[in-house]
Amino acid sequence: xxxxxxxxxxxxxxxxxxxxxxxxxxxxxxxxxxxxxxxxxxxxxxxxxxxxxxxxxxxxxxxxxxxxxxxxxxxxxxxxxxxxxxxxxxxxxxxxxxxxxxxxxx
Numbered sequence: 001x002x003x004x005x006x007x008x009x010x011x012x013x014x015x016x017x018x019x020x021x022x023x024x025x026x027x028x029x030x031x032x033x034x035x036x037x038x039x040x041x042x043x044x045x046x047x048x049x050x051x052x053x054x055x056x057x058x059x060x061x062x063x064x065x066x067x068x069x070x071x072x073x074x075x076x077x078x079x080x081x082x083x084x085x086x087x088x089x090x091x092x093x094x095x096x097x098x099x100x101x102x103x104x105x106x
Contacts, residue, residue, distance in 0.1 A: 005043060009047070012049065013050075014046065015043065017050070017053070019054055021057075022072075025062045029043045031046065031047070031066075046064055050063070051063055059074050075093065
């Protein structure tokens with residue numbers, strides 16, 4: 001098990017995590033709760049739009065929604081697909097970078 005906080009935008013509270021597998025997403029902080037394991041217990045809350053990259057699954061991310069849920073998304077391979085179904089579109093690498101302006105990264 002390995003979970004890392006890569007960066008946090010202190011303006012928006014959006015966080016970017018890397019986790020080894022999808023089951024670890026449940027251990028991450030949410031809008032209202034701290035992380036479930038050390039050292040994430042010190043991360044008291046994350047902003048909507050926080051991202052968790054699954055290292056063992058190419059192109060799989062989870063995004064923290066305004067409904068306080070981590071929702072699975074996949075990064076588009078550039079094939080021109082219109083979205084991932086439901087109410088959610090694909091997350092692009094640019095979408096992720098837009099959450100974390102360089103001057104606010106830790």
